[in-house]
Amino acid sequence: MKVKYMFFIGVFGIENKQKEICEVNQVQCKNCEGISSGKLYKTFQCFHFFFIPIIKWNEEYYLKCNSCRNIFRISSEKGGNFEKGMGEELTYWDLEEVKNNYGSDATEDKIICQSCGASIDNKYKYCPYCGNKM
Incomplete structure (x- = not known):
């Protein structure tokens, strides 16, 4: 009598991810002190199972200036609005230098x-x- 066993191998884990949201034009950079453009990024940690994200946390939004390549943190509210396509103007005061x-x-x-x-x-x-x- 032969007994066969079936093994279930699950792939799961926690990883840091980054997602490019959009290009933002007409931003006054605190470092360049000029009008520039930049890329908006979202960073977060997620728990995934079989490469499917299940839970996300520590979501933060960053703007990277295309001129000086400096990185600025922006509020979750403003970043979330850009991600939803309801982008509003980013001002000098919205940028928190990292x-x-x-x-x-x-x-x-x-x-x-x-x-x-x-x-x-x-x-x-x-x-x-x-x-x-x-």
């Missing part, structure tokens, strides 16, 4: 990757998400 890599102190715990916008430990020489040199 400490950039160029000149971040060694005592800082986290830095933001200039390439992908991920928040990572300052001990890395390369971003673990996109491979960009820090």
